[in-house]
Amino acid sequence: MCLSSIFYALFYDLRNNRFLTALLVTALFIGAIPATAAESSALNQQDLPIYQLNNLPEPQQYQHDNSVPTPSAVHTAAPTQQLLKLEQHILPTVLQQMKKGEWQAAKQALTPLINHIPPSLHGLFLAGQIAEQQQAWQSAVSYYRKMLAIDSSLHRPRLELANALAKSGDIKAAEYQFNLALSQKLPQAVENNVFSRLQHLKDQTTYLNFHFSLVPSSNINQGSSRQSFILDGKEYFLTESSKAKRGLGVQWGINAEKRFGQQYQWFVSGALLHSDFPNKSNDQTVSRLMLGRSFGTQQGHSLDVALGGHHVLYQHKGLYHGGVLRLDYSWRIQPDWRLALSWESQQLHYRPQFDYMRGWQHWATAKLIHLSQGRTSYYWGVQQGFNRAAEKSYAYRTLSWQSGIRHHFDFQQLTLGGHLSYTTTRYLAADPFFRTQRQDKRWNVSADILKRDWSWRGFSPRLSFHYSDNRSNIPIHTNQNKQVRLTFSKEF
Known part of the structure; x- marks a missing residue:
């Protein structure tokens, strides 16, 4: 200012x-x-x-998807063999825990994937989804930002970031992230949804x-x-x-x-x-x-x-x-x-x-x-x-x-x-x-x-x-x- x-x-x-x-x-x-x-x-x-x-x-959100996402929901760069093996071992258990609503257990199970260097994009994404379910909006924002720091071309994490920012009350930043997402040539249906969320933010x-x-x-x-x-x-x-x-x-x-x-x-x-x-x-x-x-x-x-x-x-x-x-x-x-x-x-x-x-x-x-x-x-x-x-x-x-x-x-x-x-x-x-x-x-x-x-x-x-x-x-x-x-x- x-x-x-x-x-x-x-x-x-x-x-x-x-x-x-x-x-x-x-x-x-x-x-x-x-x-x-x-x-x-x-x-x-x-x-x-x-x-x-x-x-x-x-x-001045993208309709929040409450369904449990699969790792394929996130396009990722090729992980290392060690990280792949770790994901194959941990992710099935985490997904089952999420389906049962065992959010805290799922969050703890993701710790090795999040702390790995480099971290697992799948792990970060699921951690963000768990944080949203627990209404820990700032934690969700942090996970999605870490994903975009690894690969800023990812669509879904940016939309989820904008949604979490809006939920946390950071309206201006949410609007800005939605607009950045629009610059990435989204599918028409998703683009229309983003326009709708922007209007919703402005109106209410x-x-x-x-x-x-x-x-x-x-x-x-x-x-x-x-x-x-x-x-x-x-x-x-x-x-x-x-x-x-x-x-x-x-x-x-x-x-x-x-x-x-x-x-x-x-x-x-x-x-x-x-x-x-x-x-x-x-x-x-x-x-x-x-x-x-x-x-x-x-x-x-x-x-x-x-x-x-x-x-x-x-x-x-x-x-x-x-x-x-x-x-x-x-x-x-x-x-x-x-x-x-x-x-x-x-x-x-x-x-x-x-x-x-x-x-x-x-x-x-x-x-x-x-x-x-x-x-x-x-x-x-x-x-x-x-x-x-x-x-x-x-x-x-x-x-x-x-x-x-x-x-x-x-x-x-x-x-x-x-x-x-x-x-x-x-x-x-x-x-x-x-x-x-x-x-x-x-x-x-x-x-x-x-x-x-x-x-x-x-x-x-x-x-x-x-x-x-x-x-x-x-x-x-x-x-x-x-x-x-x-x-x-x-x-x-």
């Missing part, structure tokens, strides 16, 4: 508010990054505009996520990288508060959604995100509450419409609030290709001392997502933003190009992701102090790493690295920031 804000305090008196360069909350408010669910967040993580209190994650799910992040940063106050500037032939020096400062920040957030009504077409969603930095240099609290309705046109198409409001505190004082309108359209072009379109309008009702920044801002986003071979996801996006502040010197247009990739490695069950974006921003009138029309160009690069089998009391970690470089024709707005995020998250 990612929140970044730009608050510029120039060298002149802050009480002279009319000449503040900008007091723009720029929240990339992505909500949860669950670590099993962190897998699912990569494609949503950079969805939002550079200067936006953005959208929250949208909430209550979603709650909590995440906590440690954020060491090279520029906690988004200060300028310049020491001075020239104006009318004179050199002016920036105050210390206007320069970049290093520090350690803390962020935490909650995201939730509840479906209700006939056919679960209605939903209420909310989010709260708080960031805390040394000396209150960039402390913020961002909240949002939305009421919406889903319209399912036909299989592969969906439309969500939501109305609500948002509120932003800066340094523990109200900064702005207002209404929000959001539309989300999704079209699954192919099982492994999806197009996502969105429109969001936000009212920015600033407190009276910043009334010249009041107005509306609008964001249009298009994103194409491709999932390949059950292990790699790509996305390409473009975003156009319009801010209509009361004074044109604070209004702007922005255009952002985005791309990202995420790959699941078999080695150590690692998942690596990367994101790149380039944004241009042009203000509509000259800055009142510098008497020139501001233009910015901004690069954002990020990479993250996730170990899929790590979890502590349901909290899963994700490590990410971020770098941003903003270049402006008004020198004091030029800045860079290097940031590391260690995030722990859990779904309830």
Whole structure:
């Protein structure tokens, strides 16, 4: 989850508010990054505009087969002769115990197959099925993940993994695994079943996520990288508060959604995100509450419409609030290709001392997502933003190009992701102090790493690295920031 804000305090008196360069909350408010669910967040993580209190994650099984599977249900790589003999000795007994419902005895009998190096795929699969029968969902998840770490092309274990994740309450990760399964060219009947499960998850799910992040940063106050500037032939020096400062920040957030009504077409969603930095240099609290309705046109198409409001505190004082309108359209072009379109309008009702920044801002986003071979996801996006502040010197247009990739490695069950974006921003009138029309160009690069089998009391970690470089024709707005995020998250 990612929140970044730009608050510029120039060298002149802050009480002279009319000449503040900008007091723009720029929240990339992505909500949860669950670590099993962190897998699912990569494609949503950079969805939002550079200067936006953005959208929250949208909430979303394969009919569980209660029959006892045979080892042939899993396609396996050729095991060693020693492992084959062990399987021939143990599996018949285990299958008989499972048919009788003797789950604990069957589980113990599988121990030699699971502990064998390499482990038996048949043994892992049956252990996962036993764990599901005992409703030990996290254990089932662990067994299926171990199978996919050996061979990520396996269909049935991935579907069972998605099912177990959904049962455990990790809805986002379950949806992500079902989508990965769809990229593997499933038989038509199975594919239709997966579509049905995805719709079921979206329609009937209550979603709650909590995440906590440690954020060491090279520029906690988004200060300028310049020491001075020239104006009318004179050199002016920036105050210390206007320069970049290093520090350690803390962020935490909650995201939730509840479906209700006939056919679960209605939903209420909310989010709260708080960031805390040394000396209150960039402390913020961002909240949002939305009421919406889903319209399912036909299989592969969906439309969500939501109305609500948002509120932003800066340094523990109200900064702005207002209404929000959001539309989300999704079209699954192919099982492994999806197009996502969105429109969001936000009212920015600033407190009276910043009334010249009041107005509306609008964001249009298009994103194409491709999932390949059950292990790699790509996305390409473009975003156009319009801010209509009361004074044109604070209004702007922005255009952002985005791309990202995420790959699941078999080695150590690692998942690596990367994101790149380039944004241009042009203000509509000259800055009142510098008497020139501001233009910015901004690069954002990020990479993250996730170990899929790590979890502590349901909290899963994700490590990410971020770098941003903003270049402006008004020198004091030029800045860079290097940031590391260690995030722990859990779904309830």
